[in-house]
Amino acid sequence: MTRLETIDRLIDMLVEEMPEYAQEAAAVPRSEDERRALLRALMNVRPPMPASERFLALQDGLLCDEVERRGIVDVSSIKPSALDPRLAVWRGDITRLRVGAIVNAANAAMLGCFVPLHRCIDNAIHSAAGVQLRLACAELMQGREEPTGEARITPAFDLPADYVAHTVGPIVAGALTARDCELLASCYRSCLDAAAAAGCASIASCCISTGEFGFPHEPAAAIAVWTVRAWLDAHEGSGRPIDHVIFDVFSEQDERLYRNLLDGYDDKEE
Structure with a gap:
């Protein structure tokens, strides 16, 4: 799975949890930077509740890779x-x-x-x-x-x-x-x-x-x-x-x- 595919999958999973953001999410362009900003925004508004093992595996992989990239x-x-x-x-x-x-x-x-x-x-x-x-x-x-x-x-x-x-x-x-x-x-x-x-x-x-x-x-x-x-x-x-x-x-x-x-x-x- 590419980085953009991982981001989009995480967005889809968050929108499934918070369907009130579906229309806004669909309007965001497909560039990687814009989709990554959308993912962060959805994470910011997500209430405190357990996440699925699949979501956490994808999220953890993405975030750990990003901190490695930042150094x-x-x-x-x-x-x-x-x-x-x-x-x-x-x-x-x-x-x-x-x-x-x-x-x-x-x-x-x-x-x-x-x-x-x-x-x-x-x-x-x-x-x-x-x-x-x-x-x-x-x-x-x-x-x-x-x-x-x-x-x-x-x-x-x-x-x-x-x-x-x-x-x-x-x-x-x-x-x-x-x-x-x-x-x-x-x-x-x-x-x-x-x-x-x-x-x-x-x-x-x-x-x-x-x-x-x-x-x-x-x-x-x-x-x-x-x-x-x-x-x-x-x-x-x-x-x-x-x-x-x-x-x-x-x-x-x-x-x-x-x-x-x-x-x-x-x-x-x-």
Whole structure:
């Protein structure tokens, strides 16, 4: 079966589950890129429910092939900070990282982003992990909402990571408050706790709350670095396995902020 045939078969199976999208699906042109975008959109809107073994076999094969094409990056190959070798900065697609856990900036429902083809990290992670991730999150949540600053962990399914730590960051609608900063720090600590409890030796975190949730980038980066470093110091020699934390950034602005913090970190600033 060709790649396009696999995509079309998966689309057909999703439309069978969700016939309300049949007309829209039929209108999408036959090019591979457009059909692949349609498949992602249908996966984005699919409710959390079991999928057939045939669907999962085709989906898993497609997603694993795609991450191989994008190029898997092992965290051991990322240059550590000269100031603190436990920390590193990497600019790129977090779904490419082979790491113990990656952090997903989720919303309170913690079921992934239902907006078709949305550019948020929640959508990207769920789209690359497969439909199993939404079902795993739904089974964890049981219809509840996740409090801000806490974290839950699931398998990563078709991602090269072992786990996904899902956390809900603070939403900053006006002036930044001390409570916003406390909650953001709690997100990082909670993700580290969850990953350590799962036995992870490494974790890669996105820039929590700095996208749709409006947390200013500069204080967010400082909180991330200081909180993670304090957690690692506090758990050194305690049997907690995490010894490698990667700050995964998307923009040049965030890369510059994190590199400045890690290259010029001063303990007196704590």
